[in-house]
Amino acid sequence: MVDPVRPPTPDTRRALGGYDPEAGRNQHEANAPTLIPVPSLLRSLLSDHLDPGYAAAARDDAKPRRRLANASWEVLAALAIATVFAFAVGQAQATAPGVRETQQALSASVRSAEQAADAATARRDAVSADLDAERRSRLEGDERGRQLLGDLDTATFAAAATAVRGPGLTVTITDPGVSKDLSDVSKGRVEGSRQVILDRDLQLVVNSLWASDAEAVSVGGVRIGPNVTIRQAGGGILVDNKPIASPYVILAIGPPNAMQDAFERSPGLQRLRLLETSYGVVVTVSAGDVVTIPAGSVRDVNFGKEIGDR
Structure with a gap:
């Protein structure tokens, strides 16, 4: 039976072209001396195509080139980053004067509008006082006029249109500022705002x-009436569209x-006590x-709708 021809293994191929550790051993004669294989010059030339010294020199020569290539890429990356930063700084410096001028113009416009609103409010209060004095002088002379004045006083008090003075409570709430462990993410605070108390x-x-x-x-000095709202506006709170700031003073007669x-037993004070304990x-x-x-300010009602069962 003829053995099939096997393809040469890597060891066989190596033995054919170079040093074989089993070459020269006597495997057929018993008690025969064992020869120590020694590679021949021909086998060494066929197997080792490059002198080890040349190989080491080639590796040493490639290392500086790789280091030079890596250093070149690092320098290019640093130059690109520096260029981007320089462009950003130059653009910011170029637009800074215009931004400052715009901010100053907006601030002046806001101050002018606030002054005009304050002047208009003062004129309205003066006219309202004159109107009330004139109305009382004309209606206080008879019984029917006094009854009408009583009805008007009741209506204006319900509409928060008259100043009130008497015994009551003063609730003062002072916002401590930013806390590091604010956990109420549902509040939607503005980033960087020093505000814990919100409109709710x-x-x-x-x-x-x-x-x-x-x-x-x-x-905050603003009367709460039928048409007055308390709402959040960014990082501030508006009461009847007038901004208020901490400390918030709430008066109740x-x-x-x-x-x-x-x-003391209400949900409002319990909420404040919780904020006091948690956030200071x-x-x-x-x-x-x-x-x-x-x-308070009185607005004309142009439309009304009844809500609930009749």
Whole structure:
């Protein structure tokens, strides 16, 4: 039986062209001396095509080239980054004067609008006072006129259109600023804002004061009436479209002792106590014999819709 021809293995191919560790051993004669194989010059020339010294020299010569290529890429990357930064700095310096001028113009426009609004408010209050004095002088002369004045006073008080003075509560809320561990992500705070108290907190306090039998309420010097809103505007709070800032002073007129007892158990004060414990908000509640709340702005109602069962 003839053995099949096997393809040469890597060791066989190496033995054919160079040094074979088994070459020269006597495998057929028993007790015969074992020859130590020694590679011949021919086999060495056939197997080792490159002198080890040349190979080492080639490797040493390639290393500086690789280092030079890597250094070149690093230099190019650094130059690209420096170019981008230089362009950004130059563009910022070029646009800075225009940005400052625009900011100054906007600030001046806002201050001018605020001054005009304050002047218009003062004129409106003066005209309203003159109108009220004239109306009273004409209607106080007879019984029907006095009854009409009583109805008007009731309506204007319900509309928060008259100033009120009497005993009540003063709630002062001081915002401590930024806290590192604010966890109420649903509040949607503006990044970088130093604000913990938000519009929903003040709304809850005002509703709790109404539920505690308050007769009139103001927030930040603004009377709370039927058409007044408390809402967030970026990093600030607007009451009747007027900005207010910390500390927030909330005044409420009513029986001070009974109102304070009810307010202590209300959700509004519980919310403030939670913010006080968690974020360092400062909350003070004090009763007073004389609390003055200004009149609110009155707007004309052009449309109304009844809500609920008739």
